Amino acid sequence: MAAARWSPAAFLALLLLLLPFAPSPARAATPGKSPSSSSTAVFQLQGAVYPIGHYHVTMNIGGPAKPYFLDVDTGSDLSWLQCDAPCQSCNKVPHPWYKPTKNKIVPCAASLCTSLSPNKKCAVPQQCDYQIKYTDKATSLGVLIADNFTLSLRNSSTVRVNLTFGCGYDQQVGKNGAVQAATDGLLALGKGSVSLLSQLKQQGVTKNVLGHCFSTNGGGFLFFGDDIVPTSRVTWVPMARTTSGNYYSPGSGTLYFDRRPLRVKPMEVVFDSGSTYTYFAAQPYQATVSALRAGLSKSLKEVSDVSLPLCWKGQKVFKSVSEVKNDFKSLFLSFGKNSVMEIPPENYLIVTKYGNVCLGILDGTAAKQTFNIIGDITMQDQMIIYDNEKGQLGWIRGSCSRSSKSIMSNFP
Template sequence: ITQMEPQVDDQRAHAVVIITLPPSDDPSQGKTISAFTLTDHHYPPETHPEDHPNPNFQPGPLHQNPDPGLWLSDLSTGSPRLVLSLIAISLLAIAFYASVFPNTVQMFRVYDERDRDDEANRRETSSFVFPVYHKLGARAIPDRKLAEVVDVVKSGILVESIDQELVNPVKVNDAFSAIAASFDSSTTILPVGGDVYPNGLYFTRILVGKHYFYLDIDTGSDLTWVQCDAPCRSCAKGANQLYTPRKGMLVRSAESLCVEVQKNQMTQHCEDCEQCDYEIEYADLSSSLGVLTKDEFHINLHNGSVADLDIVFGCGYDQQGLLLNTLVKTDGILGLSRAKISLPSQLASRGIISNVIGHCLPSDLNGEGYIIMGSDLVPSHGITWVPMLHHSHLEVYQMQVSKVSYGNGMLSSDGRVGKVLFDTGSSYTYFPNKAYSHLVKSLKEVSGLGLTLDESDKTLPICWRADFVISSLSDFKRFFRPITLQIGSKWWIISKKLVLQPEDHLIISKKGNVCLGILDGSSVHDGSTIILGDVSMRGHLIVYDNVKRRIGWMRSDCVRPRDSDFNVPFFQG
C-alpha cells in the first residue's frame, strides 16, 4: 500500500508504508509495517499491481489499526536529515551501552533464553531431591572450604574388594515411597538437615550398594567419596560402617573419569595402572587419599520408583587433618561442583537429569531442607538470576560482584569488580581483607546500642554480649544492618542484589552471645574472592543452572520445593 499525499494534483511521494498481510490460512502470523521517507523528488514513485489494497480484505474488530497517515503525515513533512540523525544517535547509544555494560547485556541474554524455553522442554528429564540432615558435634575453625585434587601417592597399595551382593532397594523406605508416589512426574523428594553452629555442616543420606551413608554436601568439591575399608589406613569412626568396594568395580587409570580427576595432579598419569588413585587436599590442609570405584546409587524418584545407577566415586582409605573431626558424624563428601566427576554431572551426562542443582539449607538446628538435582522443581518465578562466571581451573560456582555495602556504607570503596563463590563446604562466609576491615569498623556502632564485645568467647573472632536474655537471632536485628552484594552492573537500577539480613551473617554461641559469621578471607582461595558459606545461604533456595550458566536465589522456608504439594518426609539423623 503506497501512502500518497492527500493533494490529488501532487503526484510526488514523500513517504512509503509497506504493510505485509498475513496468509489467509494462518492469520496468527500478524502483519508487518515498514515506513520509508524519500529524498529524491525528481523521480515519481512507481506503482505495482500488488501495491493496491485488497478490496476483499476486512480486518476483524480486534485487529483494527489506526490510520497510519495520522502519524506518517508528520514524518513525511519533517526533514529526512532529522530522521536519519535520530536513527544514528540511537545506534550510537546502543553501541555505547553494550560496550560499557557488557555484563548487563549478558544478563538480558540469559533471561531471554530462559523465557524462550517452554514447560515441555523443562520436563524432558527427571529431577532428584536429596535430604540434608544435622548431626551433633561442632566443626573446628578453620572449616574445610574449597577442595582440589593435588597428587597421587604411589604407595604400591592395592585396594582389596569383595563380591558384594546388592540389596533390593524397593523396600528401602516405605514411608518415603508412599509420599513420593503421589507426585505426577518422576522427581524424588529427599530431605536435607544440619546447621552452621554447633554442627558446622549440612549432609544428606544416600543408599550406596546395600548400606546408607551420610555425606557432607559440598558445592566446592568435585569428587564424591566415602570412608572405605580397603583396608582403611586412617579413618574416623563415622556414622555408619566403612564402605567395602565390590569385586571388579575399581576404575582403571585409562578410563575417562580417572583422567579427569588426575589431570591437575603433579604426578604423571599412569595409563597401565590397575587402579585409579587420587589425593584431595582441602584449604585447611586436610586430605583424603583413595581410589576410584563404582557401585549402584539407589535414588528414589518422586513417582515411587527407584533408579539404580552405577556411579563413579572415591573409596577413601586415608583421611588426615581436621577432616577427621567432621567424619565422626558423617561418612564422606558429596561433590556437587561443575566437574565431570561430580554426581550431578554424571547423571546429566547420561541424560537422566538436566545439569541443574539447587539446595535449600534450614536456618536452625531443628530445621529441614533439601537438595534438588534436575530442573523440574526449580520455581518458574520469584528467583533472581545472574550469569555464572567461569573459573580458570576450578569447576566452582561464582558470580561477579560490583559493590558491597553494610547499610548505606560501602565496604568496597575502591570500586573494583570482584567475585562471589558459593561453597556449602564452608560453614562461614569470608570477605577479602579490605572489605572485612571496613565491616569490622562499621560494626563498632553496636557497642553503643546495648551490646558489649566479649573477648572470652572464642567461638568466633568477634562476639557480643547482650544485657538482655537472647532467645533467637531476631532479637538482634535492630542492632545490625543488612549487607548488600550488588551483582553485575555498577548502576543500581539495572543490577541485581543479594541482600544478607543480620540473621544471614550472625550466629548465637553456646554462651548465649551473638557472633559475626563473616571472617577475614585474606588467606582463603585467592584472597580477593568473597566465599559465601552456609551461614549466609541459610533460608535461601540457591540454584546452579549449568545448562544456561546462571545462578539464582530466593528466600524460602526450605520445608519443600515450591512446585510440590507435599511436605518432604525427613528421616531422623
C-alpha cells in the same frame, strides 16, 4: 570446598536424609538418554550452621543398598566415602566403612580418571588413584570405584544408577580413628565431569541442575533436576569464570552496608555449601567490621568467645538472633542491574551457647583465600539454584523448614 568440615580442630557437618523409597523395584539408568524435565530427586536435609556446622544427606549406595551420610559440597567435584580398602587412616563414622570389591575399581584409563587428573601417569593400570587437598590442609587419598546409587524421583519411580566416586582409605585429619566424624563422606556437586551431578546428567537421570535450601531452624532440602525451580521471582545471574578454580560464581559484586557502598574493590564471589561460614578477603572484611562497629548500640560490648573471632554481649543473655537483629543492618551484594543479594543480620550472625552474638563472616586471609566465599550461613532461608544447563545461578528467599511436598507452594 568443605575445608572446615574435615579439619580436626573445627569439624562441622550437615546431615541430609534421603526421602523414603517407593516400594516398586528400582530401574537401571540408561547411559546417554536425555533426562526428562520431570526427573527430579528431592532429599531432606538435617543439620544447622550452629552448633552442628554442616548439612548432610543420606545416600543409599551398593547392592544391597546401605545408607551413608554425606556432607553436601558445591565447592568440589569428587565425592568420596571413608573406605575399608583396607583403611590406613580413617575416622569413626556413623555407619560401617564402605568395603569395595575388585570388580568395582575404576581403571586408570577410564575417562573420569583422566578428567580428574589429565596428566596422570598410571602407576597401577588396573586402578585410578586420587589425592585431594583441601584449603585447611586436610587430605583424602584413595582409589576411584563405581557402584550403584538408589534414588527416588518425584515421578514416584526409583532408579538405580552406577556412579563413580572415591574410596578414601587415608584421611589426614588426625590420628587413625581419633576423630569422630558426623558424616561418612562427601557429596561433591561441583561443575566438573566427575561430579555426581554431571554423571547423573550423562546417564540420562536428571538435568544438570541442583538446588538447596538451608533452614535457619535446622534441616532443609536438596534437589537434582529442574522441575521444582520457581518460574518467577528468582534473581538470576550468569555463571562467571573465577581466577581461583572452577567454582560456582556469580562474578564480581559490589558490597553495600545499609544500602551505602563500602567503597571497596569489586569482590570476586563464589557459592560454596562446603563452607559453614562466609569468608571475605581482607579489604571487604575490614570495611564490614568497621561499618558494623560504627553502627552498633552502646548496649552491645565486644567480648571474647571461643565460637568465633568477633562477638558481642548484651545487657542480658541472648537466646536467638531475632532478639538482637534490630541492632544490626543488612549487607547487600550487587552483581549488576536488578541482581542483588541481600544479606540480613540473620544471614551473618549466630547466637552461641554462651548467649553472645557473633559475626559469621570471617577474614578469608587467615585461611589464605584470595576470593570471597558465600557459605551456608548466608545461604540460609533461600533456595540457591545452580543451573548448569543454562549457565546461571539463582536465588529466591523463602522458608526452608517444611516438607519437600510443600516446596512449590512456598516458592511460586
